[in-house]
Amino acid sequence: xxxxxxxxxxxxxxxxxxxxxxxxxxxxxxxxxxPFESLDAAAEALRGYPIIVAMxxxxxxxxxxxxxxxxxxxxxxTGMRNAAIDLAAAREKGVLVCGTGLLPHPAAELTWGLIxxxxxxxxxxxxxxxxxxxxxxxxxxLKGKTIGIIGxxxxxxxxxRFAQAFGMNILAWSRSLTQDQAGEHGATRVELDELLGQxxxxxxxxxxxxxxxxxxxxxxxxxxxxxxLLVNTSRGPxxxxxxxxxxxxxxxxxxxxxxxxxxxxxxxxxxIRGLRNTLLTPHTGYVTAENMALMYG
Numbered sequence: 089x090x091x092x093x094x095x096x097x098x099x100x101x102x103x104x105x106x107x108x109x110x111x112x113x114x115x116x117x118x119x120x121x122x123p124f125e126s127l128d129a130a131a132e133a134l135r136g137y138p139i140i141v142a143m144x145x146x147x148x149x150x151x152x153x154x155x156x157x158x159x160x161x162x163x164x165x166t167g168m169r170n171a172a173i174d175l176a177a178a179r180e181k182g183v184l185v186c187g188t189g190l191l192p193h194p195a196a197e198l199t200w201g202l203i204x205x206x207x208x209x210x211x212x213x214x215x216x217x218x219x220x221x222x223x224x225x226x227x228x229x230l231k232g233k234t235i236g237i238i239g240x241x242x243x244x245x246x247x248x249r250f251a252q253a254f255g256m257n258i259l260a261w262s263r264s265l266t267q268d269q270a271g272e273h274g275a276t277r278v279e280l281d282e283l284l285g286q287x288x289x290x291x292x293x294x295x296x297x298x299x300x301x302x303x304x305x306x307x308x309x310x311x312x313x314x315x316x317l318l319v320n321t322s323r324g325p326x327x328x329x330x331x332x333x334x335x336x337x338x339x340x341x342x343x344x345x346x347x348x349x350x351x352x353x354x355x356x357x358x359x360i361r362g363l364r365n366t367l368l369t370p371h372t373g374y375v376t377a378e379n380m381a382l383m384y385g
Contacts, residue, residue, distance in 0.1 A: 092139040094119045094384075096146035105377065106384035115139075123147070123353055131156040138162065141384075144374065145170055146352065151177035164188065166383035167374075171296065188383045195373035196246035199291055199321045202345035203230070206317055206367045207289075231255040236287030238280070238303070239294035239322070240265055240273060247291060248273040259283045262294060284311040289319065296323035304328065309335035315342040321373045324349040329360070336363040347373050 094102045097119045108117055118137075123146060124130035130147055134140060139162045142149070149163065151174045160183050165173060168187035178185050205211055208227035216224045234257040237244045244260065251258050252274045260275035261283045270277035284290060290312065294300045304318070305328035312318070318341055320327055329350050335341050343365040352371055354360065361368065 089113075090115050090139065091137055092117045092141060093134055093137040094141045094143075096123055096143040097121050098123075098143075099375075099380075101377075101380055102141075102384050105381040127153060135159070140164070142166070142170065142173070145172035148172040149178070150174050154178055154181040154183060162186065166190070190374065191376070191379045191382060192242055193246060194376045194379050195321050196243045196250070198347060198369070198373045199243070199247050199293075199319060200250045202319055202321070202347065202367060202369065203235075203289060203291070203317070206319075206343055206345045211367060233257070233288040234259060234286055235289045235291065236261070236283035237275065238262065238283070238290065238292045240270060240275060241293060241295075243321075244291075244293035245273050247293065248275050259287060263299070280308075281311055284308055285313070287316060288313065289317045291319040292322045292326055294322060294326065296326055301325050302328045304331070306331040306334065309340050312341050314340060317341070317343045317345065319345045321347040324352070333359050333363065336366060343367070345369075347371055 092115055094117055098121060100119065100121045102119050103117060120133070124133065127148065127150070131153060134157055136159050137157070138159050140160060142163060142165045144166055149172060154160065154174070154177045160181075162184050163173065163178060164186045166188050167190040170187070173185060175185060207230060209225045212224050216222065231254060235251045236259045237247055239262050240248065240260040241262075248258050248260070258273075258275040259278050259282070260270045260273070261278060261280045265277050267277040278286070292304070294303070303326050309331055318327075318332075332344065336344060344363070345367040346360065347369045348371050349360065351358070354370070360366065
């Protein structure tokens with residue numbers, strides 16, 4: 089019997105959302121529902137498994153991990169991109185790395201959900217109702233407001249279509265974006281500083297790499313409106329975390345809606361959890377029943 093380790097199955101759904109019966113009698117899947125405390129703990133738990141299924145980038149596989157897992161032959165990652173896997177080391181050790189299908193829309197839908205929820209004060213009013221209260225605070229409408237989309241790729245284009253439906257003005261920036269490309273999606277291409285200065289909502293949709301790491305820092309927060317909402321459903325390190333905390337504590341921007349973090353899962357005592365006017369979700373941009381069923385299937 090071949091044992092398969094299914095990692096970071098936080099909702100304990102991997103064995104429910106896919107039909108594993110064709111593998112019965114040949115493959116025994118084992119679901120790990122909690123994150124490993126360290127790479128040492130991961131290496132110890134996964135020793136002896138010839139097949140591992142990784143959930144996105146939740147558990148890193150640096151070069152030394154392959155040294156510590158000599159029985160590993162096949163590493164499957166959900167989705168077709170995983171920056172947490174050292175592909176050169178896998179190739180050197182003879183480990184085949186494969187990817188799965190991934191739906192293109194859940195992250196964009198979450199982005200718009202965060203924008204709507206934060207702008208209209210839905211979490212605050214809901215919590216007030218649950219605790220016996222009534223209206224608290226004021227929401228802000230979206231029609232006529234300006235949204236700045238950093239990265240008009242697969243996700244950014246979808247967000248631009250949502251913004252068009254809500255009657256918003258759309259600015260867009262990325263290093264390779266042209267005005268013709270932006271115009272195809274109802275956006276105006278501007279430089280990053282202009283986008284930050286004019287936007288009521290700034291939403292990030294670029295890939296994390298050395299060119300985008302720390303893209304939004306103290307200088308950039310200083311350019312934004314003090315009423316602006318910053319949304320990040322891409323990757324945590326694109327924003328300088330210390331600068332974000334400082335900007336929120338000193339009211340340099342109006343609010344933040346964040347789904348991704350430098351450290352995941354986010355530590356229970358992390359200062360981001362205590363910031364004012366902040367809406368937080370636990371990296372759920374791709375975590376939908378439909379997406380999980382596709383990936384595990």
